[in-house]
Amino acid sequence: MKKFFKVFFSDIEKQEVWLNEMTNKGLRLVKTSNLFYYFEESQSKFLYKVEWAVNKSDDELNEYIAFLKELGINSFRKNFALGGIFYKKRKFDPLSGKTRKSPGNINSELLILEKVNDGKPFEIYTTTDDKISYLKKIRLYYLAYELFLLIMLPLLLLNEPRAGFIESALFMAIFKNLILIIAIFVILLLMISIIKLTTQIRTLKKLKY
Amino acid sequence: MIFIRDTLTGGALTEATFFILIAVYTPNHGYGIMQFVERETDGRLILGPGTLYGAINLLLKKGWIELISNKDRKKEYCITEEGKKIVEIEINRLNNVLTIAHRITGRVK
Numbered sequence: 001m002k003k004f005f006k007v008f009f010s011d012i013e014k015q016e017v018w019l020n021e022m023t024n025k026g027l028r029l030v031k032t033s034n035l036f037y038y039f040e041e042s043q044s045k046f047l048y049k050v051e052w053a054v055n056k057s058d059d060e061l062n063e064y065i066a067f068l069k070e071l072g073i074n075s076f077r078k079n080f081a082l083g084g085i086f087y088k089k090r091k092f093d094p095l096s097g098k099t100r101k102s103p104g105n106i107n108s109e110l111l112i113l114e115k116v117n118d119g120k121p122f123e124i125y126t127t128t129d130d131k132i133s134y135l136k137k138i139r140l141y142y143l144a145y146e147l148f149l150l151i152m153l154p155l156l157l158l159n160e161p162r163a164g165f166i167e168s169a170l171f172m173a174i175f176k177n178l179i180l181i182i183a184i185f186v187i188l189l190l191m192i193s194i195i196k197l198t199t200q201i202r203t204l205k206k207l208k209y
Numbered sequence: 210m211i212f213i214r215d216t217l218t219g220g221a222l223t224e225a226t227f228f229i230l231i232a233v234y235t236p237n238h239g240y241g242i243m244q245f246v247e248r249e250t251d252g253r254l255i256l257g258p259g260t261l262y263g264a265i266n267l268l269l270k271k272g273w274i275e276l277i278s279n280k281d282r283k284k285e286y287c288i289t290e291e292g293k294k295i296v297e298i299e300i301n302r303l304n305n306v307l308t309i310a311h312r313i314t315g316r317v318k
Contacts, residue, residue, distance in 0.1 A: 051259065064262060067239060067258075067262050067284075068258055068262075070238060070239045070240055070283055070284065071239055071240050071243060071258050071261075072240065073258055113258070120255075122257075123255075123257040124257045124258055124259035124260075125257050125259045125260050126225075126255055126256055126257035126260045127223065127225055127260050129223070130257075130259065130260045130263060134259070
């Protein structure tokens with residue numbers, strides 16, 4: 001078994017491309033974890049698709065996985081980006097403001113679908129309407145996070161580091177700036193994704209009539 | 210539900226919905242439906258797993274198809290009386306469209 005450390009942020013397509021490159025090297029995905037992908041050598045070729053599954057509950061996800069299995073499609077649960085922060089199997093979701101207890105929703109925001117390469121193209125959604133509503137679902141999620149971060153950013157900028165938490169003022173200043181840089185990085189990443197999705201949705205809408 | 214809007218545009222069923230209904234006149238499972246549609250349309254219409262899943266769930270919710278067995282852990286679906294009525298209506302609508310089109314374009318049916 002070969003282990004690869006790999007983190008993809010908001011770029012789901014990049015992850016797809018990478019997985020499909022691995023299969024061309026004769027490797028087949030067998031397991032995923034938060035930061036790693038596990039492969040085994042395989043003679044057969046496969047096709048991979050990564051689906052955004054954050055809107056599905058644990059039960060819905062299990063049902064969907066069973067349905068896919070009947071179609072001959074294997075699936076792996078995968079976390080989005082670095083995975084969520086959770087404590088005792090409870091994860092806080094800033095979008096709904098709820099802590100999620102269901103293990104299915106913790107770090108399985110994505111679903112990797114695997115199909116034997118039979119020479120036919122592999123698409124999850126094949127009607128224009130389905131493609132649009134799928135992309136809109138992702139965009140809504142990104143927009144909610146973007147909004148959350150944009151509200152948090154001024155608070156972060158205005159707040160003076162409070163003494164007492166950590167005594168060194170210099171350390172606090174570094175700490176604050178580091179968080180600021182990460183926040184701006186994520187805001188930009190999300191913005192790029194949102195623009196990309198909007199262009200894709202617009203192109204699809206033009207196809208309709 | 211997002212799919213309802215897609216399925217009922219102006220009373221017309223989407224092609225995917227219509228073909229799934231026809232595919233389950235005799236009990237059929239997910240993979241069978243997928244193959245049926247691809248075969249009958251000579252590969253013109255292909256249903257991806259996500260599209261098929263959404264459409265089947267919508268049809269189940271509407272009561273146009275039902276789950277009939279769970280043998281061998283494979284789910285089989287079959288059309289209901291309600292679903293057959295919907296198919297009849299759609300056939301009439303399509304016939305009507307064709308008749309008008311044939312008359313206007315001067316093609317004899």
